[in-house]
Amino acid sequence: GAVVSQHPSWVICKSGTSVKIECRSLDFQATTMFWYRQFPKQSLMLMATSNEGSKATYEQGVEKDKFLINHASLTLSTLTVTSAHPEDSSFYICSARGYGVRGSYNEQFFGPGTRLTVL
Amino acid sequence: DQQVKQNSPSLSVQEGRISILNCDYTNSMFDYFLWYKKYPAEGPTFLISISSIKDKNEDGRFTVFLNKSAKHLSLHIVPSQPGDSAVYFCAASANGNEKLTFGTGTRLTIIP
Numbered sequence: 001g002a003v004v005s006q007h008p009s010w011v012i013c014k015s016g017t018s019v020k021i022e023c024r025s026l027d028f029q030a031t032t033m034f035w036y037r038q039f040p041k042q043s044l045m046l047m048a049t050s051n052e053g054s055k056a057t058y059e060q061g062v063e064k065d066k067f068l069i070n071h072a073s074l075t076l077s078t079l080t081v082t083s084a085h086p087e088d089s090s091f092y093i094c095s096a097r098g099y100g101v102r103g104s105y106n107e108q109f110f111g112p113g114t115r116l117t118v119l
Numbered sequence: 120d121q122q123v124k125q126n127s128p129s130l131s132v133q134e135g136r137i138s139i140l141n142c143d144y145t146n147s148m149f150d151y152f153l154w155y156k157k158y159p160a161e162g163p164t165f166l167i168s169i170s171s172i173k174d175k176n177e178d179g180r181f182t183v184f185l186n187k188s189a190k191h192l193s194l195h196i197v198p199s200q201p202g203d204s205a206v207y208f209c210a211a212s213a214n215g216n217e218k219l220t221f222g223t224g225t226r227l228t229i230i231p
Binding site: 032041042043045046093094095097109 | 121123128155160161162163165168208217218220221223224
């Protein structure tokens with residue numbers, strides 16, 4: 001149990017286009033989902049926290065108009081990178097926590113990540 | 120400001136020996152600590168955690184030690200196995216807050 005999937009696993013796009021990344025909890029209800037970004041050889045940096053049915057809370061320095069997050073259901077959150085630029089190229093990882101999973105409620109389960117390359 | 124630090128970017132250990140990964144933190148409000156294991160192009164997977172009310176937690180080959188006065192925690196893996204080769208991240212949270220702060224990771228290589 002506690003499986004989180006992401007789609008796509010990798011994407012290459014042209015500068016100026018928008019890219020949508022999906023994060024799904026497959027076998028539990030994710031009341032909260034988190035979006036992280038990881039640059040090569042660096043730590044995972046939290047971008048935003050989203051609760052089902054409400055607006056996402058963004059970390060300082062993260063542009064909410066550029067990184068649109070929608071958590072429309074208890075099993076799906078989407079991150080849309082709008083007007084992507086080469087500096088947005090990174091590894092984007094989501095995690096989820098919720099009810100009906102082993103371990104503590106606070107435990108986060110991570111997706112496999114999405115590699116975004118903007119040309 | 121890196122509140123969670125893993126000062127060793129890499130570590131090599133002989134198979135069967137003990138691997139010790141270290142993590143230091145600066146925020147005294149942190150009260151819950153976790154270790155994650157990550158393979159390339161995959162998301163982190165949870166390994167083991169410890170609350171600040173404890174100084175040790177053990178799960179099979181994995182043991183986490185917490186020294187609150189030194190703001191230091193360590194992950195011990197014994198015996199080390201080739202499948203343990205991965206990047207290990209420590210993470211911390213404060214006051215039951217859902218937000219995790221991650222360290223920069225240590226790449227562990229187990230030598231057969």
